[in-house]
Amino acid sequence: MAAVAKVSPGQAAGLYAAAAALRLAVFAFLPGLSDLLAARVEVSTPVTSFKRLQEGLFLYNHNVSPYDGGVYHQAPLLLPLFSLLPSFAALPLPTDLVYVVLDLLSARAIWRIADSGEAGSSALFTSPRRAKRWSGFVLAAFFLFNPFTLATCLGRSTSAFTTYAVLHAIANAVSGAPLGAMVALAFAGYLSLSPLLLLPPLVLLAYDRRRPAGPAPRSGPAFAAVCAAAVAGVLGALFLLSYLVTGSWEFLPSTYGVQLTLSDLSPNIGLWWYFFVEMFDSFRSFFLAVFWLHLSSYVAGLTLRIRRQPLVVLTLLLGIHGIFKPYPSIADTSLFLALVPLYRHVFPLMRYTFLSASVILYSAFLGPAFYYLWIYAGSGNANFFYAITLVWGLGQSLLVCDLMFAVLRDELEVERPEIVGKEIRQI
Amino acid sequence: MSTPPPADSGTTSSEPNVASASPVAAAPAARKEAPPEKPSDARRRSRIIFSFWLIVLLLGLPIWWKTTTIYRADLPLQEMLDWSDGKACRPVFPLRISIRAGALQEQEAQNLLRLTQHALDDLNDFSGHHLRLQLAPPSATASHDPDSVLTIRLAPGDATTAAFDPHEPILDITYPPNAVPSHTASSSPLATYVAGQLRSAFAEEQATISYLLSTNSIPSDHRPQGLAPDVAQSLAKRTTRSLRYAPTYHLTLSLFASGSLPSSWDIERAIADYMKPVLDVLSPIHNFTIDTQVQLYATPGVQSQVLNKEDLSSFINAAEWPLSPSIGGAPTINFVIFVGNQTIAAPGPDADPSRSWLIPQWGAVYLLPLPADTAHVGAATLKQPLLTFTSHLLALTGAPRSGSLPLRLSTLARIRSADLLLRASSTLGSLARLALALPSISIPPRVADGVATTIAHLRLACDSLGTPDGLRHARVAEAEAERAFFEKSMVGQLYFPDEHKIAVYLPLLGPVAVPLIMGLLNEVKAWRRRRKEKADEAKEKKSE
Numbered sequence: 001m002a003a004v005a006k007v008s009p010g011q012a013a014g015l016y017a018a019a020a021a022l023r024l025a026v027f028a029f030l031p032g033l034s035d036l037l038a039a040r041v042e043v044s045t046p047v048t049s050f051k052r053l054q055e056g057l058f059l060y061n062h063n064v065s066p067y068d069g070g071v072y073h074q075a076p077l078l079l080p081l082f083s084l085l086p087s088f089a090a091l092p093l094p095t096d097l098v099y100v101v102l103d104l105l106s107a108r109a110i111w112r113i114a115d116s117g118e119a120g121s122s123a124l125f126t127s128p129r130r131a132k133r134w135s136g137f138v139l140a141a142f143f144l145f146n147p148f149t150l151a152t153c154l155g156r157s158t159s160a161f162t163t164y165a166v167l168h169a170i171a172n173a174v175s176g177a178p179l180g181a182m183v184a185l186a187f188a189g190y191l192s193l194s195p196l197l198l199l200p201p202l203v204l205l206a207y208d209r210r211r212p213a214g215p216a217p218r219s220g221p222a223f224a225a226v227c228a229a230a231v232a233g234v235l236g237a238l239f240l241l242s243y244l245v246t247g248s249w250e251f252l253p254s255t256y257g258v259q260l261t262l263s264d265l266s267p268n269i270g271l272w273w274y275f276f277v278e279m280f281d282s283f284r285s286f287f288l289a290v291f292w293l294h295l296s297s298y299v300a301g302l303t304l305r306i307r308r309q310p311l312v313v314l315t316l317l318l319g320i321h322g323i324f325k326p327y328p329s330i331a332d333t334s335l336f337l338a339l340v341p342l343y344r345h346v347f348p349l350m351r352y353t354f355l356s357a358s359v360i361l362y363s364a365f366l367g368p369a370f371y372y373l374w375i376y377a378g379s380g381n382a383n384f385f386y387a388i389t390l391v392w393g394l395g396q397s398l399l400v401c402d403l404m405f406a407v408l409r410d411e412l413e414v415e416r417p418e419i420v421g422k423e424i425r426q427i
Numbered sequence: 428m429s430t431p432p433p434a435d436s437g438t439t440s441s442e443p444n445v446a447s448a449s450p451v452a453a454a455p456a457a458r459k460e461a462p463p464e465k466p467s468d469a470r471r472r473s474r475i476i477f478s479f480w481l482i483v484l485l486l487g488l489p490i491w492w493k494t495t496t497i498y499r500a501d502l503p504l505q506e507m508l509d510w511s512d513g514k515a516c517r518p519v520f521p522l523r524i525s526i527r528a529g530a531l532q533e534q535e536a537q538n539l540l541r542l543t544q545h546a547l548d549d550l551n552d553f554s555g556h557h558l559r560l561q562l563a564p565p566s567a568t569a570s571h572d573p574d575s576v577l578t579i580r581l582a583p584g585d586a587t588t589a590a591f592d593p594h595e596p597i598l599d600i601t602y603p604p605n606a607v608p609s610h611t612a613s614s615s616p617l618a619t620y621v622a623g624q625l626r627s628a629f630a631e632e633q634a635t636i637s638y639l640l641s642t643n644s645i646p647s648d649h650r651p652q653g654l655a656p657d658v659a660q661s662l663a664k665r666t667t668r669s670l671r672y673a674p675t676y677h678l679t680l681s682l683f684a685s686g687s688l689p690s691s692w693d694i695e696r697a698i699a700d701y702m703k704p705v706l707d708v709l710s711p712i713h714n715f716t717i718d719t720q721v722q723l724y725a726t727p728g729v730q731s732q733v734l735n736k737e738d739l740s741s742f743i744n745a746a747e748w749p750l751s752p753s754i755g756g757a758p759t760i761n762f763v764i765f766v767g768n769q770t771i772a773a774p775g776p777d778a779d780p781s782r783s784w785l786i787p788q789w790g791a792v793y794l795l796p797l798p799a800d801t802a803h804v805g806a807a808t809l810k811q812p813l814l815t816f817t818s819h820l821l822a823l824t825g826a827p828r829s830g831s832l833p834l835r836l837s838t839l840a841r842i843r844s845a846d847l848l849l850r851a852s853s854t855l856g857s858l859a860r861l862a863l864a865l866p867s868i869s870i871p872p873r874v875a876d877g878v879a880t881t882i883a884h885l886r887l888a889c890d891s892l893g894t895p896d897g898l899r900h901a902r903v904a905e906a907e908a909e910r911a912f913f914e915k916s917m918v919g920q921l922y923f924p925d926e927h928k929i930a931v932y933l934p935l936l937g938p939v940a941v942p943l944i945m946g947l948l949n950e951v952k953a954w955r956r957r958r959k960e961k962a963d964e965a966k967e968k969k970s971e
C-alpha cells in the first residue's frame with residue numbers, strides 16, 4: 001500500500017466497531033480467556049496487574065489504605081476512577097468498556113500521529129522516501145489487531161492507561177499542542193514513572209511542531225523550561241490529589257519506590273528480576289542504580305544524535321523501555337510496535353527484519369511454554385524462563401537497532417546521494 | 428548505541444590512500460578513503476560521548492561511592508581484646524563467712540577467728556577465690572546474714588562435729604569446751620578444724636571456677652596452679668554434661684507406655700509436691716516452663732530386657748517419640764518416664780540396679796515398673812521418679828554435687844556468673860579479631876551498641892561478682908555479646924573476599940565500559956590531531 005488512500009468516515013467507524021466488537025465478544029463469550037490472560041506474567045506485572053488493582057480497590061472501598069498488605073503498587077488515582085464504576089464482580093461490562101474505549105482512543109492517537117506526516121518529514125529533515133507510507137487507518141488497524149495489544153486489553157492490564165497517555169502526548173505534540181502533550185506526559189509518568197524519560201525528545205518534538213502563531217515562547221530554552229514546569233506542575237497536582245484521596249504519602253514508596261527498588265521480585269518478561277534474585281544484598285542498591293542509569297543514559301545520546309527527527313527518538317526510547325524497564329510487559333512492546341510502522345519508508349533500509357521478527361515470534365511462543373515448564377510442570381527451572389526472556393529482549397533490541405540504523409542511513413543518503421543503493425562496508 | 432559508519436574514518440586514515448573512481452572495480456584490498464567528516468558531525472559525536480560520560484561521572488560515580496561504601500562503626504577493639512585476654516577484669520570472688528559464737532567471749536571469738544583466717548590463708552592457693560571470715564554481731568537475731576554466703580554457728584558440745592543445715596546456708600559446728608584456743612595460742616585444733624571444714628565445703632566451687640578460668644585465656648599469673656589432672660577431667664566431664672546457660676529452660680515431662688496402659692497420671696500434683704520446691708529455689712538463676720505428655724504404644728530404641736551401658740544411649744527412640752528439641756526458643760530438658768519392666772545392668776554383682784540415667788545436655792530417663800493393669804499413675808508412685816529427676820536437673824544445670832542445697836545453689840549462681848562473664852568476654856574478643864581480620868566487613872551501628880552495652884554490663888558484673896547483681900549483669904552482657912557477634916548483615920559477608928568483587932562488577936560493567944572508554948579514547952585522539960593540525964597550519968602561515 002504505497003499510496004495513501006483517502007479513508008472515508010464509514011471505514012474508520014467500521015474499523016473501530018470491529019475492534020470494539022472483537023474485544024467485547026471475547027469479554028462476553030470467553031471470560032475464561034481474559035481471566036487466563038490477566039493471570040499471565042507476560043501481561044500482568046506487579047505494577048499493572050488488574051487482580052492487584054481489585055485488591056487495592058477492595059481495601060480502598062473499605063476505608064483501609066490500599067497499600068496495606070503490599071499487593072497494590074499502582075497509582076492511587078486509579079482507585080476513585082474504578083470505584084465510580086459498578087463493581088467488577090457484579091457487572092463487568094462498564095470496566096470492560098473502559099478498556100475498549102482506551103484502546104480505541106490510543107488507536108485514534110496513532111492515526112493522528114500517522115496523518116501528521118511527522119515520521120517522513122519533520123521540521124529539520126525531510127526523507128526522500130517519505131511518499132512510501134501507510135495511512136493512519138492501517139496503523140490504527142495494526143495497533144488494534146496486534147495480538148499483544150489485544151492480550152493487554154483482554155487481560156485488563158492498567159498499562160493500557162499509560163499507553164494511551166503516551167500516545168496522546170505524542171499526538172498532541174505533533175499537532176502543535178505543547179501544553180496538552182506535557183499534561184498527557186505527566187499523566188503517563190504519574191501512572192508508571194518511566195515515561196518521564198521521554199520528556200526531552202517530546203519537548204523537542206513539540207518545539208519543532210509548535211504553531212507559528214501560538215502563545216508558546218519563541219526561544220528554545222524558554223520553551224523547554226515552560227514545558228518542564230508544566231510537567232512538574234501537573235505531577236505535583238496529581239501527587240497532591242493522590243494524597244487527598246489516600247490520606248497519606250504512603251503511595252510514593254508503594255508505587256514509585258517499588259519500581260525504583262524492585263522490591264517485588266515476581267518473574268516477568270524483563271531482565272531485572274532474575275538479576276536481582278541472584279544479586280548479593282550488599283551490591284543490590286548499587287546495581288539498582290546502574291540499571292536505572294542504563295535505562296536513562298540513552299535519552300541524552302539518542303536525542304543529540306537524531307535531533308532532526310524527535311519522533312524517532314521517542315519510538316526508539318519506547319522500544320528501549322520495553323526491554324530494560326523494571327517491570328516490562330507485552331503492553332510496552334505493543335506500544336513500540338504501534339509506532340514502528342510509521343517508518344514504513346525506511347523499512348527497505350532495514351537489514352534484519354526477518355531475523356528480529358522471527359526472534360520475537362519465537363520467544364512469544366516459547367516464553368509461555370517455558371514458564372509452564374518451570375512453574376506448573378516443574379520439569380524446568382527459573383533459568384528456562386529467564387533464557388527465553390533474554391531472547392525476547394534480544395529480538396526487541398535487534399528491532400530497535402535495525403530501525404535506528406535505517407533512520408540514520410536515510411539521513412546519510414540525503415547528505416551524500418552517491419551512496420544510495422550501495423551496501424555499507426566498514427572502512 | 429552504534430555510531431554511523433563515517434565515524435570510524437579517523438582510526439584507519441593511516442592506510443595508503445588508493446583513490447579509485449568506481450567502487451565496483453576496486454579490489455577488496457584497495458580500500459576507499461571515506462570523505463572527510465563534517466565538523467558539525469564531529470562536534471555532535473563529541474557531545475554524545477560527553478553526555479554518556481556526564482551520566483557516569485555525575486551520577487554513576489557518586490552512587491557507586493554511596494552504595495558500596497562499607498559502614499564500619501567504631502569498635503573499642505583494644506578494650507574488647509583486653510576483656511577476652513582477661514586483662515580488663517580479674518575475676519575475684521570475695522566470699523564473706525559469718526561466725527556466730529554466742530557461747531564465746533568477744534575476745535575468745537576474735538582470737539578464734541584470727542587463727543582460722545590464718546589457717547585458711549595458709550591452705551588457699553587461689554587468690555581469685557577468697558574466703559573472708561567475720562564475726563556476726565551478737566545482737567543480730569536472724570539466723571543467717573544475707574550478705575554472707577555462709578554462717579558458722581559455733582556451739583559447745585561433747586565432741587568436734589560439723590553438720591550443714593538442710594534449709595539455710597548454715598554450718599553447725601560443736602566443739603568440746605577445752606578446744607577454745609587460749610589468748611596467746613598461735614594455733615588451735617578447733618581453728619584448723621573449722622578451716623578444713625570450710626575448705627572442703629568450697630573445694631568444688633573453687634575447682635570449678637579455676638577450671639573455667641584455665642579453659643579460657645586468662646593470663647596465668649592469677650590462674651590457679653596445680654589443678655590435679657583427675658579433678659580437671661571430672662570437671663570437664665561435668666561441664667560437658669550440663670546445659671549451656673539460658674535464662675529460661677523448658678521442661679518436658681513425658682510418660683511413655685509400651686501398651687495401652689497407663690493412660691493417665693497425676694503429674695500436676697506430683698510436680699507441685701516434689702519438683703516445685705527445687706524449681707522455686709532455682710528461680711533467681713533460671714525460669715522454668717513445663718509441659719507434660721503421655722504417649723501410648725511407645726517402642727523404645729532398645730528392646731532387650733536388661734539394658735547394658737551401651738544400650739542406654741540408644742534407648743530413646745528419637746525417630747518416633749515426639750520429643751521436640753526446643754519449644755519457644757528456650758532450651759528443652761526432657762524427662763522421660765518409661766513404664767516397663769526393663770532393668771539396667773548393675774555395675775557390680777552386689778550393687779543395686781539403678782532405675783534411671785542422665786543423658787548429657789538432653790535430660791533423663793526413668794524406668795518405672797508397674798503392674799500391667801494400672802490405668803492411672805498416682806502422685807505417690809511418681810515421687811521417686813520426680814525426686815530423681817530433680818537431682819538430675821541440678822546436675823544438668825551445672826550445680827556442684829556436694830554440700831547442702833542452699834550452698835550448692837549459691838555456688839551455682841557464682842559459677843554461672845563466672846561462666847557467662849568469660850563467655851561474653853571471649854565473644855567480644857572473637858568479634859574484635861573478626862573486625863581486624865576482615866577490613867571489608869561492614870559493622871552496623873547495632874553491633875557497636877551491642878558491644879558498648881556488653882562492656883558496660885561486663886564491668887558491672889566484674890565489680891559485683893558473687894552477688895545476684897553480678898549474675899544479672901553477666902547474663903545481659905552475654906546475651907548482648909552474642910547478638911552483636913551474630914548480626915545478620917555481618918554473617919552474610921563473612922565469606923566474601925575482595926576478589927569476588929571482580930566477579931560482581933565485571934560481567935555487566937565490563938562490556939558497558941568498553942564502548943564508553945573506546946569512544947573517549949577516540950575523542951581524545953581526534954582532539955590531539957586537530958590541535959596538531961592547527962599548530963601546523965599556524966606554522967605554515969608564519970613561514971609564509
